[in-house]
Amino acid sequence: xxxxxxxxxxxxxxxxxxxxxxxxxxxxxxxxxxxxxxxxxxxxxxxxxxxxxxxxxxxxxxxxxxxxxxxxxxxxxxxxxxxxxxxxxxxxxxxxxxxxxxxxxxxxxxxxxxxxxxxxxxxxxxxxxxxxxxxxxxxxxxxxxxxxxxxxxxxxxxxxxxxxxxxxxxxxxxxxxxxxxxxxxxxxxxxxxxxxxxxxxxxxxxxxxxxxxxxxxxxxxxxxxxxxxxxxxxxxxxxxxxxxxxxxxxxxxxxxxxxx
Amino acid sequence: xxxxxxxxxxxxxxxxxxxxxxxxxxxxxxxxxxxxxxxxxxxxxxxxxxxxxxxxxxxxxxxxxxxxxxxxxxxxxxxxxxxxxxxxxxxxxxxxxxxxxxxxxxxxxxxxxxxxxxxxxxxxxxxxxxxxxxxxxxxxxxxxxxxxxxxxxxxxxxxxxxxxxxxxxxxxxxxxxxxxxxxxxxxxxxxxxxxxxxxxxxxxxxxxxxxxxxxxxxxxxxxxxxxxxxxxxxxx
Numbered sequence: 001x002x003x004x005x006x007x008x009x010x011x012x013x014x015x016x017x018x019x020x021x022x023x024x025x026x027x028x029x030x031x032x033x034x035x036x037x038x039x040x041x042x043x044x045x046x047x048x049x050x051x052x053x054x055x056x057x058x059x060x061x062x063x064x065x066x067x068x069x070x071x072x073x074x075x076x077x078x079x080x081x082x083x084x085x086x087x088x089x090x091x092x093x094x095x096x097x098x099x100x101x102x103x104x105x106x107x108x109x110x111x112x113x114x115x116x117x118x119x120x121x122x123x124x125x126x127x128x129x130x131x132x133x134x135x136x137x138x139x140x141x142x143x144x145x146x147x148x149x150x151x152x153x154x155x156x157x158x159x160x161x162x163x164x165x166x167x168x169x170x171x172x173x174x175x176x177x178x179x180x181x182x183x184x185x186x187x188x189x190x191x192x193x194x195x196x197x198x199x200x201x202x203x204x205x206x207x208x209x210x211x212x213x214x215x216x217x218x219x220x221x222x223x224x225x226x227x228x229x230x231x232x233x234x235x236x237x238x239x240x241x242x243x244x245x246x247x248x249x250x251x252x253x254x255x256x257x258x259x260x
Numbered sequence: 261x262x263x264x265x266x267x268x269x270x271x272x273x274x275x276x277x278x279x280x281x282x283x284x285x286x287x288x289x290x291x292x293x294x295x296x297x298x299x300x301x302x303x304x305x306x307x308x309x310x311x312x313x314x315x316x317x318x319x320x321x322x323x324x325x326x327x328x329x330x331x332x333x334x335x336x337x338x339x340x341x342x343x344x345x346x347x348x349x350x351x352x353x354x355x356x357x358x359x360x361x362x363x364x365x366x367x368x369x370x371x372x373x374x375x376x377x378x379x380x381x382x383x384x385x386x387x388x389x390x391x392x393x394x395x396x397x398x399x400x401x402x403x404x405x406x407x408x409x410x411x412x413x414x415x416x417x418x419x420x421x422x423x424x425x426x427x428x429x430x431x432x433x434x435x436x437x438x439x440x441x442x443x444x445x446x447x448x449x450x451x452x453x454x455x456x457x458x459x460x461x462x463x464x465x466x467x468x469x470x471x472x473x474x475x476x477x478x479x480x481x482x483x484x485x486x487x488x489x490x491x492x493x494x495x496x
Contacts, residue, residue, distance in 0.1 A: 216339050243341050245479030249266075255341040257273070258266040 012037040012177060012207040013058060018072035020053050020062065027053045029231045031072070035177070035224075040199060040208045042218035042239070045228035046254065051211045054228065055179050058209065059095035060088050076177070093120050096175035100182040102162030104154030104169070109146050112154040112165055113137060116173040132172055139205075140168035141198050160191025167198065171206070178202065180210040184217065196221050215255050219243045227251045273338050280330055280351050281407065284358075287323040288403040290316065291358045292396060294365035295462060299392040302372055302455060303385055313369040320362035327355040346479060350472040354406060357465040357472075361399065364458040364465075371451040378448035384434055391427040391456065395463045398424060402469035409477040417470035418482060424463035431456040 013035035020028040028050045035041050035058075043051040053062065060081060062068040074081050081091055093116065104112050113133045116122075123129045133150075137143040142164040146157070154165050163183060170178060180199075184192040199208060199221050212218050218225050219239060226236035227250070235248040246252050253259070268274040294316050301309040331348045334340060340348050398417055405413035435449040435456075474482035 215341065219341075244345060246342055252342050253266050256344050257269050257341075259269055 010036050013074065013076055013209075014078075015054070015057075015074045016072055018054070018057060018070070018074060020050070020057060020071070021069040022065070023067040027231055028057075031233050033226055033233060033236060035207060035209055037207050038203055038205075039224055040203050040210060040222040041224040041226065042222035043209065043211045043226050043228060044213075044215060044218050044254075045234075047213075048230075049228040050231040051226075051228045052181055055181055055209060055211050058177070058179055059092050059097055061092075061097065063088060090120075093173040094175055095177040095179060096170035096173060097179045097181065098163070098166050098170050098183050101186050102159060102166050104157070104162050104165050106153065106155055108151050109137075109154050109157070109165060110150040113168050113172045116169060120173055122173065136168040136172040137165075139171055139202065140164045141194060141201075142168055158191070160187050160194060163187060163191070163195060164198065167195075167202075171202070175206065177207045177209065180208065182211055182213060185213060192217070215243070227254065229254070270338075273334075276330070276334055276338070277344060277347060280327065280334070280348065283323065283327050283330070284351055284354055285403065285407055287320065287327065287355060287358050288399070290320050290323065291361045291365070292399055292403075294320065294362050295368075295392065295396055295399070295459075298365040298368040299389070299459075302368055302375070303389060305372060305376060307372050307376075310369050310372065313366060317362050317366045320359060324355045324359040327351055343476070343479075346476050350406070350476045353472045354469050357468045361462045361465045364462040367458050368455045371455055374451040375448040378445065378452070380438055380445075380449075380452075384431075384438075387427070387431055387434065388452070388456065388459075391424065391431060391459050394420075394427060395424055395459045395466070398463050398466040399469070402466040402473065405470055406473035406476065409473065411474055411477050414470040414473040414477075414482060415486070418467050418486060421463055421467045424460055428456050428460040 011034045015031055015033045015035075018028055018031040018033075019026065031050075031054060033054075043055060045051050056062045057070060058074060058081075062070065070082060076091075076094065080086075081095075105115065107115070110133055113136050114129055117129060117132050123132055134143060137146065142161060145161060146152075146165075154162065157165060163186075167178075167183075184195050187195065196217065199210070202208060210218075210221065222239045224236065225239045225242040227234045227242065227246075227248070229250050235242065235246060235251045237246075242251065243255060246255060268277075294313060297309060297316070298313050300306070301313070331352050334348055338344075398420060401413055401420075402417045404410065405417060432453060435453050438445045439449045471482040474480070474485075
């Protein structure tokens with residue numbers, strides 16, 4: 001059907017019946033969620049609601065936890081990312097990640113960004129690599145601030161700059177999806193605003209999923225919002241709707257700061 | 261009330277929201293009283309009450325500014341969401357409509373001195389009294405719909421606005437006949453017509469308040485909903 005064809009083009013990541021367990025404990029219950037292309041989707045909910053677990057399921061970061069077990073399916077452009085033929089390292093180049101605390105490598109600013117393209121064999125020569133590094137730094141809105149000191153250590157930058165360096169590093173491998181796990185929670189309001197502006201620009205090129213504890217941030221940066229509670233997806237929809245007129249009582253209580 | 265079943269974690273925020281809703285009720289009472297007073301004064305041709313009405317109008321203006329200031333402060337400090345946000349935004353709207361109704365009352369009182377000596381039939385004054393009662397009921401029902409977040413009551417107010425309009429038209433026609441009968445009545449009748457028009461506009465503001473009540477509860481626009489409903493009915 002034509003309609004279906006249109007929809008599947010719009011959808012970048014599709015999660016169906018996702019259940020995740022840490023040993024005996026079930027962390028996610030039957031999650032169905034579509035992530036749309038070139039949109040920012042924010043995942044909100046109280047601590048321990050499963051939003052980070054879900055985020056990490058999308059590039060198989062949970063594989064690194066021995067007791068973690070995944071059921072269901074997540075597809076990236078229709079390909080099951082949990083298929084046994086999937087190369088996880090390659091997957092993580094396609095689905096990049098930015099973490100809560102900026103974690104630059106203890107290397108130069110240049111090397112931080114160059115590392116990914118180099119190990120993934122994405123560049124042929126030094127000239128290509130230089131171009132990729134500069135382009136990534138520019139896209140991350142950091143280039144002008146660091147162009148004269150690319151040889152300095154990444155850890156010498158301020159917190160906000162470090163986070164933008166991590167974003168530059170994540171986008172250097174030209175991912176299709178960018179996962180952000182509370183990228184601004186360690187930053188001051190100005191650095192936060194710069195990252196939010198950046199997120200809005202990056203969505204032209206990438207599909208972005210962001211986990212945030214700040215409802216205001218979710219309201220500001222995302223087009224779609226999904227609310228998780230006790231491992232379940234309670235409500236998802238257009239961000240405008242979720243913050244002005246949510247349907248579910250649990251969502252209402254959470255975003256309004258009421259005791260359910 | 262169902263919407264208050266869950267309390268804010270920050271209790272001062274809950275108190276501020278309740279306080280805002282109470283201010284709207286209080287302002288509503290002031291405005292209802294203003295209409296009542298001015299129509300009474302009009303029918304009794306009591307010029308002296310004008311001062312009191314003007315003073316009350318200043319108090320109504322003060323109340324509107326107070327509500328606006330509280331709403332702005334809450335938006336800045338609490339970052340309200342969902343129905344809290346809708347309460348704050350619609351309170352600003354309702355306070356504005358109430359202030360306008362207050363102006364209508366003031367305008368009616370201002371015209372008393374121009375209708376002195378008009379001797380029209382008793383049934384005419386009964387008609388004006390009736391129109392003011394219907395308008396007041398509309399205002400009261402709209403305010404109750406807002407306070408109780410009562411969707412049905414809000415719809416009823418909007419649908420009954422036609423009645424106020426019809427009463428205005430009948431007063432208009434009646435005044436026209438008086439003016440044709442005796443041109444010496446024209447000044448008084450024109451001023452009385454303005455008074456009736458003010459009541460009719462007060463009724464329009466009551467429907468605005470009902471729309472705010474509907475939005476507060478549903479997040480949707482009442483007029484759009486009614487238009488769609490009418491289109492559906494026409495289609496059948």
